[in-house]
Amino acid sequence: MSDTSATPVRVNLGELSAMFEAVPYAKFLGVQFELKGDELTAILPFKDDLIGNPMLPALHGGVVGALMELTAVAEIFLAQGGKKIPKVIDISIDYLRSGRPVDTYARAHVTKLGRRIANVRVEAWQFDRADPIAALHGHFLLKSDEGEA
């Protein structure tokens, strides 16, 4: 049984950034993170490569999904006080608006942090946080620092 009375380990932006710095795909997308207090915001600066529909033009739905997934992973990393990167089990994405060719933001909320599974909800927005372009909920497998291969 884990010690529930222990003070949670706070992760700083440096540690979080260092973790994502080592993930080539996060660099490929260009995702950045901002941490104010305990509030984490992921930022996806716009670039032409992210377009999925050049007519409108609109961001690729997969890119918006991937941004929200990375945001969920970062939020779990924070909630756990910085351990190994959790693995995605499943995600469900609602597309609410087409993503415009501008910067996109995302914030996640860990609904439940269990011993092995985390339930997470994420929203992504551009102009107005109250008017999200997409929402995700998903389940993630937590990896402990030791044991499990």
Add this chain to the structure above:
Amino acid sequence: MSDDTPLWQRMATAGAMMIQGTPQARALGMRVIAITEARAVVEVDWREDLVGDPETGVIASGVVTTLLDNTCGVAAFAALSEPMSTATLDLRIDYMRPAKKGATIRAEAHCYRMTKTVAFVRAFAFDGQDETDPVAAAQAAFMMGTSGRMGQNRRPPK
């Protein structure tokens, strides 16, 4: 090709163009392998800059997400008789296991039902020839005939 050639046949002929015209698909190096009626097969190769877990070298799940979304969209389009604008309504993905390091990921999508307004699509992603051992499965719904106008997203929403 005559005007009554089915849309999917016209798409199959223009397969490479469908990727060339989509910047993110091009950035990931996607390749259309086959387009048949209501079905699409698209591949993406493993690449160092697409790795999601630096410890294992496994390709990022986000790449699989984008590949599945894209392949489902092409399959929905291949179920139409005339091109129309579409929008993804929702996308659900189960990641059964990590893909093998270095393996090409192949997505196979089937639009199994098309109503007047919605296309229902199922897809699987594989990292080998074994059809019983997919790395991921997807279920997607697309709105058909949305009122997308060229360049409409260049302005912020009202």
